Amino acid sequence: MMKKVPSHQLKQGAARWLIFSRSKLLVASGDTQPPVTDASSLPFLAAYQQDVYQLTPLEAHLQEEQPTFVVDMGAEAVDSDEWEEVSLRNVLMNTPVGAFSVVGRAWQYVHFLRTHRFCGQCGSAMHKIDWEMAMQCQQCQHRCYPRVSPCIIVAIHDNERILLARGVRHRETNMYSTLAGFVESGESLEQAVHREVFEEVGVRVKNLQYFGSQPWPFPHSLMVGYLAEYDGGNIVCDEHEIDDAQWFSLDALPDTPPKLSIAGQLIDAVIKQLS
Known part of the structure; x- marks a missing residue:
């Protein structure tokens, strides 16, 4: 979670600043990296001293070399x-x-605070709770937590081939990747895999x-x-989502995502499994 930091604590040495x-x-x-420095090296933050948050480790028992402070301008x-200013994707x-x-977790918290300033139930102002990452309406007591949207992502293989697709948004970069899509309400993860694959290709x-x-x-x-085996059908692309989809030989792959992403890791897993 993130907790507010009193201004006098910002002078206690170097910290990572997001x-x-x-x-x-x-x-x-x-x-391309967030600065690691003390607050005195960031004079433009004077106007935000009352809105500095510290990002606590997910594993409470871990001790960081330096604290991570988050500021939303x-x-x-x-x-x-x-x-x-650099794009979040470039930094990541x-x-x-x-x-x-x-960095990804900090941005999700910042996005949450930005988009939950007012209650979705009665329209009153929301206030951040001190002891957990949540916003609450004092008028109707409606409480909101950071949104997490589950998505499936799947690498499909058939003997020595892998099915990769180029999304409409990646047409200019010419990058091919695994198929992915959001899980719908009332749907299991496995059902989402079957539905998304059939809908998209x-x-x-x-x-x-x-x-x-992987959080994204x-x-x-x-x-x-998921990894999945091909079970039939001809490739027919959903023109709203997929610009092109093809079967690729493992020794002649197109440009694919880096292994930092789960898409890259899935492709690498197929290569190792079929080699």
Whole structure:
């Protein structure tokens, strides 16, 4: 969770600073990593001293080398050549796995606080609860927690081939990846795999094998990965979601996601399994 930090505690040495401006992260010019420094090196934060949060480790027993402070500047920006805003995706793709988790979790909390300022039940102002990550309405007592949206992601193989697709949004990058989609209400993860695969590329799958999961902060997904075998059908792309889908030989793969992502890990698992 995140807890507010009294201003006098911000002078206690170096910390990792996750400073969000709009939907981007503030870093030193030419860098791709959040700054690790003391508060005195960030004079532009003077206006936000009452809105600094500390991100606590998911494992409460772990001790961090330095604390992680989170600041949301909203729509404001820093007018300085020493700092620049970089996309969250760019930061995440250039960080170690551990830092990926920290930055992603901080952004999901910031997004939650931004989008739950008012009660969805009665419209009154919401207030953050001190002892857990939640917003509560003092008028009707409605309480909200950060949203987590489960998504399935699946690598489909057939003997020595793997089915990969290029999404409509990735047409310009020409990157092919595994199939993925949100789980619908009342649906099991396995049902979602079968439905999404058939809807997006028109084929059937069998012998689902759970692979693993990964939080994906765009903006609040939890990717649940599977391996699956091809069970029939011809590729017919959903033109609203998929620009192209093909069977690829394992020794002639197109551009694919990095192994930092679960999509890249699934592709690598298929290669190892079929080699």
